[in-house]
Amino acid sequence: MPSFGIMTAPMQVGYDDVLRVWREADAIEEIEHAWLFDHLLPIGGDPDGSILEGWTLLSALAAQTQRLRLGLLVTSNRFRPPAMLAKMAATVDIVSGGRLDFGIGVGSRPDHPLARREYAAHGLPFHEVADAVGSFAEACTVIRRLWTETSPFDFHGNYLDLTGAFCNPKPLQSPHPPIVIGGRSAAVLRIAAEHADVWNIPGGDLEDVVRRSALLDRYCAEIGRDPASITRSIHLPVSYDEPGATREAIVEAVGAGFEHVVLGLPAPYPAKVAQWVADELITSVR
Template identity: 35%
Template structure:
């Protein structure tokens, strides 16, 4: 099996902060390449009013608690924060970590977050246009900050073939979408086409995919589909035995 990068998403729902902190310390000690959370205000499944923690505050703690893995949000909702502010937050968290932060961003989709926190939900095309407008502003602000955040990698999440994947080709260092492998293979090919159209080397973009624990032992299907970086989703109580097994596959 080809070597690949390994990540884990520790979802900040239905848990205590102590559990999250213990889990990312354990993942870091295991030697994962990346650790992620997500950017929502309420659980996405299970009890809709269960415990939940805010994304970027959690990332600040993760930056201080870990030593080796890169980390970020999979992914930040673009319209929850001003683009310049988001860039400054990412740069600051990157400084806390000693240069390990990744700024993951997407257009947003979870309507309850918008409604409860007073954001304009709008339409999917409007949110995509907002992402298109925000990405150059984010990159410009990262470069302008003192100390600079120009080296903070950007991940764009999503699989829209007309807009999102073109934005990935233009701005991203990493890209994330979901399975099954046939879906990932198709989206990956479209992204490569966009890179060729705009004159960018497709190999410059790390191709990440989120998988479940039931896919750990069949991960080669994603590698054959073009994935270079496999991210395992994990929920409390954060049993990381499947993650350790995924790492074994990556190192075999």
């Protein structure tokens, strides 16, 4: 049976609104997970509007929920040094009592102008695709080692150079929090085949989504990994006005083998929106 979650992009919305929705969802068993995204400036609506930083907000929400699994869909590897990110994630896993799903990807699409501007605005370098993908592969290796190795280690790669790297305390989950890799490019799918417990892709063009899933199967086979060991996850936008279209998209995605469904809630959030999601979208398709 598929699992269902919600995603509340923390832009053009206040903290109290996000907290209200997450607390409501935490009490509704049909909703099993909840997500934020990782941007530093809005990518929709007023480009100068408000946006909350994802990991800081996630830690606050982790402390004020009890049941939901939680994460970022997905963290940009371009924003934070991977060893620092591993430490942040371990902390959130501890704060949440072991409920973190660690979402990570290469970072913002270079053809998205509202996302591209985040880098200059925060003094961050924007590396081109080849370097960004290479750095992402090394980040996945380093983060996993930081979570599992019991002694400090050195790592000297093409992109990362760490001396005496160590993470203590470890995450509560053993051997580590599930790793959710988001992306659709062939290069990212190769990394997902090696590192992912869950692979996520935005919905929309289901035929393309299915082709990407088949490509992930092939890359798993090439390295001797069982493709079924990677849960397939899809993000689907929710329409409050046309729930039937959302229900149809859910049924199609589940039928195509996507067992992990994230329902993106547009802001502003209606009153009791989590219960509406459970009643109108989840229960009706099960």
